[in-house]
Amino acid sequence: MAFASPAKTQTKLLKFDTEEDVAVALAKYTADLSEKYINEKGSFSVVLSGGTLIDTLRKLVESPYKQSVDWSKWLIFWVDERVVPLDHEDSNYLLASRGFLSKVPIPPSNVYAINDKKSPEGAADDYEDRLKDLVSRKILPISNISGFPKFDLMLLGMGPDGHVASLFPSRHHRYEKERWVTFITDSPKPPPPRITFTFPVINSASEIAMVITGADLAETTKMALGNGQIPGSTPLPCTEVSAEGELTWFLDKDAASKL
Numbered sequence: 001m002a003f004a005s006p007a008k009t010q011t012k013l014l015k016f017d018t019e020e021d022v023a024v025a026l027a028k029y030t031a032d033l034s035e036k037y038i039n040e041k042g043s044f045s046v047v048l049s050g051g052t053l054i055d056t057l058r059k060l061v062e063s064p065y066k067q068s069v070d071w072s073k074w075l076i077f078w079v080d081e082r083v084v085p086l087d088h089e090d091s092n093y094l095l096a097s098r099g100f101l102s103k104v105p106i107p108p109s110n111v112y113a114i115n116d117k118k119s120p121e122g123a124a125d126d127y128e129d130r131l132k133d134l135v136s137r138k139i140l141p142i143s144n145i146s147g148f149p150k151f152d153l154m155l156l157g158m159g160p161d162g163h164v165a166s167l168f169p170s171r172h173h174r175y176e177k178e179r180w181v182t183f184i185t186d187s188p189k190p191p192p193p194r195i196t197f198t199f200p201v202i203n204s205a206s207e208i209a210m211v212i213t214g215a216d217l218a219e220t221t222k223m224a225l226g227n228g229q230i231p232g233s234t235p236l237p238c239t240e241v242s243a244e245g246e247l248t249w250f251l252d253k254d255a256a257s258k259l
């Protein structure tokens with residue numbers, strides 16, 4: 001099948017004084033996109049990360065958005081998940097469940113958690129099969145640019161080593177070009193077993209928010225927005241993020257301090 005050539009990603013850089021200001025802006029950005037996509041296509045597919053992102057989303061589950069967002073039209077996915085039981089403290093599902101999903105009326109059948117009874121490889125296959133089923137039922141569209149599933153919004157964090165999702169600089173699966181979902185059993189960030197969306201899926205999203213706060217990410221943010229390369233090594237995964245629509249960086253003053 002032939003696909004159209006990708007247009008250059010539009011990148012927007014938003015800098016805020018405090019983490020609290022990032023949280024306020026992220027809530028409005030997400031609620032505005034929710035309204036836009038629900039008006040245009042009747043649903044809003046949102047892909048979550050783990051880490052601090054869920055806490056930074058805290059304003060979205062408060063007034064006025066708690067009441068104004070049409071949560072019944074949301075579909076929730078994870079860009080990466082630790083392969084542990086869903087009630088384990090390391091689970092990204094549990095994190096999101098406590099800090100976000102339990103506070104708003106998203107139908108449980110619209111929440112796509114991993115199958116926690118499987119091995120990392122089995123869980124990745126299972127998640128990819130479920131995405132394929134959603135595509136075949138026309139619940140998720142396919143990008144006519146890449147041929148990969150197209151989510152409306154991905155909310156991504158970044159590690160100090162430049163990883164996004166569970167795509168780490170020193171692990172070959174960051175280069176996967178065919179699979180939608182892949183797995184890793186030796187993640188440098190604990191816990192070791194994880195599944196993750198691949199770059200072709202991440203980069204097919206309509207909108208991506210990179211949500212980066214804290215001084216420990218200042219150096220990596222500088223590299224990510226510069227040439228993204230430690231001399232003599234390959235570019236960091238965070239530099240490979242692009243969106244079919246718009247990529248927006250939300251930075252607090254500390255994360256932006258070396259720009």
Ligand SMILES: O=C(O)[C@H](O)[C@@H](O)[C@H](O)[C@H](O)COP(=O)(O)O
Nearest residue numbers: 049050051052157158159164165
């Ligand atoms: O499961 C995970 O570990 C995450 O999805 C991961 O990709 C995270 O987003 C980054 O490591 C940033 O984490 P922090 O926001 O905690 O810095």
